[in-house]
Amino acid sequence: xxESGAALLAGDPVLLVVAGLLLSLLSVLILGxxxxxYSILAExxxxxxxxxxxxARGNPWMKREKLEELLGRGSIPLLLGRLRxxxxxxxxxxxxxxxxxxxxxxSELIRDISLLAESSPGSVRPFFAxxxxxxxxxxxxxxxxxxxxxxxxxxxxxxxxxVGRLDTQAIRRLSMAGSLEGCAALLEGTRFGAAIAEAIxxxxxxxxxxxxxxxxxRAAFRELQAAAETLEERLxxxxxxxxxxxVDAANIRTLLRGELFGLPAEEIERQxxxxxxxxxxxxxxxxxxxxEAGGIASGLERTPYREIASxxxxxxxxxxxxxxxxxxxxxxxxxxxxxxxxSYQFGGGPLLKYAFARGLETRNIRAIWYGILAEAxxxxxxxxxxxxx
Numbered sequence: 205x206x207e208s209g210a211a212l213l214a215g216d217p218v219l220l221v222v223a224g225l226l227l228s229l230l231s232v233l234i235l236g237x238x239x240x241x242y243s244i245l246a247e248x249x250x251x252x253x254x255x256x257x258x259x260a261r262g263n264p265w266m267k268r269e270k271l272e273e274l275l276g277r278g279s280i281p282l283l284l285g286r287l288r289x290x291x292x293x294x295x296x297x298x299x300x301x302x303x304x305x306x307x308x309x310x311s312e313l314i315r316d317i318s319l320l321a322e323s324s325p326g327s328v329r330p331f332f333a334x335x336x337x338x339x340x341x342x343x344x345x346x347x348x349x350x351x352x353x354x355x356x357x358x359x360x361x362x363x364x365x366x367v368g369r370l371d372t373q374a375i376r377r378l379s380m381a382g383s384l385e386g387c388a389a390l391l392e393g394t395r396f397g398a399a400i401a402e403a404i405x406x407x408x409x410x411x412x413x414x415x416x417x418x419x420x421x422r423a424a425f426r427e428l429q430a431a432a433e434t435l436e437e438r439l440x441x442x443x444x445x446x447x448x449x450x451v452d453a454a455n456i457r458t459l460l461r462g463e464l465f466g467l468p469a470e471e472i473e474r475q476x477x478x479x480x481x482x483x484x485x486x487x488x489x490x491x492x493x494x495x496e497a498g499g500i501a502s503g504l505e506r507t508p509y510r511e512i513a514s515x516x517x518x519x520x521x522x523x524x525x526x527x528x529x530x531x532x533x534x535x536x537x538x539x540x541x542x543x544x545x546x547s548y549q550f551g552g553g554p555l556l557k558y559a560f561a562r563g564l565e566t567r568n569i570r571a572i573w574y575g576i577l578a579e580a581x582x583x584x585x586x587x588x589x590x591x592x593x
């Protein structure tokens with residue numbers, strides 16, 4: 205009987221991780237029952253299977269050795285075959301149709317994050333449901349660009365992927381919206397509908413859809429922040445901390461892009477997102493107004509984001525600097541997610557880390573795919589990876 209149990213565990217990595225977590229939980233449970241903490245322990249127990257599943261699935265494409273293996277395939281067909289062997293549902297035709305590959309890869313990400321949200325304990329499910337909304341925002345940006353460029357509206361139905369409340373029927377309705385105003389009307393009653401409606405005048409005045417895309421990002425962040433605030437303090441704390449760090453990262457990007465493109469401070473103020481962990485809106489605006497004298501870099505040097513200032517300055521404060529900052533911000537966020545996954549291992553920490561790293565995995569794979577297509581050097585491709593240390 206013991207031998208058959210051992211064989212079962214060996215054949216299922218999720219069960220193996222569950223077993224380990226249960227052993228850890230058992231010791232805590234005994235101590236907790238003795239101290240009268242039954243309700244807290246019951247809450248902790250609800251995380252065992254979701255956390256075990258996330259750990260068993262892991263984020264293999266965040267590991268350097270796994271990415272080196274993909275890069276070593278050297279050709280698109282061999283790379284595609286390896287990804288398919290790993291269980292990714294990528295059509296064979298994507299070897300000759302990059303757009304199809306992007307769509308399939310994005311669909312994999314949506315599936316995994318949606319499943320995470322559905323299987324997360326009820327105590328944190330609102331937060332991970334809000335995380336799914338960040339993927340909805342990505343799809344809505346596609347619709348905005350199509351409408352802005354005046355492209356055939358049938359492309360909305362062809363290009364958008366169902367996710368969250370943006371199901372197939374909602375996408376079909378959007379394909380008949382006819383205009384940005386029509387798009388906002390169809391989304392009336394949602395954060396996204398209000399965000400699009402409010403940003404249309406600025407987009408029209410500036411001749412760019414960027415205010416609309418930023419408005420969607422702001423709405424998605426508000427959902428994450430609001431969802432985290434509704435949770436019990438013990439569960440809310442790590443999720444609020446990480447969401448605040450994500451807001452800081454988004455706002456730093458806004459400042460640096462504003463400097464790159466010479467945007468006025470008034471426009472930057474409209475784009476900044478409130479609720480950052482370390483950087484307030486007044487702090488950010490002060491940095492931006494002193495940008496010509498190096499105010500952004502010097503301001504960041506006095507915060508936990510001093511590495512960002514170094515990356516910005518060393519890369520030349522131009523387009524290359526933006527790329528360097530993007531990578532450094534992602535590394536900092538990944539490190540923060542790792543810390544939370546350890547500190548809150550019987551809570552939302554591991555699920556949060558999995559969700560964030562899952563998005564980075566998609567970008568790592570895409571960097572290899574398009575690097576091979578472009579016949580870029582191996583070092584150039586590696587420079588675009590974000591890996592776990």
